[in-house]
Amino acid sequence: MPSSAAPGQAPLRSSPPDRSGVEQEPCILVIAERVSVRNAVASELARNFELLHAVHFTSAIRKLSARPSVAAIIVDLAMVDGRGASWFLARLVDHAYEGPRILLSAALGREDASSLRRSSLSHFTLATPWAPGELQASITLALGSARPSSPSAGM
Structure with missing residues (x-):
């Protein structure tokens, strides 16, 4: 993968190298100051994903680098x-x-967020509060799998 990282900065990858052949839960970084947002994300995703939390952008960059x-x-x-x-x-x-x-936004209405979500391959936008299951569906779609917790056929 070509890297455009600044000198001295390791490029960030979206998936780990396969070291053991054992499938692990995908890790999702959640960046939110409000406990209510972190709790809402956790209640919807914690069963199928490992969640890593950051409350500031600087700490999120450190966590991604690590x-x-x-x-x-x-x-x-x-x-x-x-x-x-x-x-x-x-x-x-x-x-x-x-x-x-x-991207979670209370400033967008549901229709605007839905329109933005349909128009992007790498950014998905949800209005907060989102409907039950909507975040899970967005993550599943973004990661390209029908059910993130089920083993993939042929792997």
């Missing part, structure tokens, strides 16, 4: 982190992170 095997990233756009979501999303490009991004 663990480049994150399968997808969920970002609450309502964060008041001074750097802003656009700064964080640009850092993902700088580090050659290729995994999907799920």
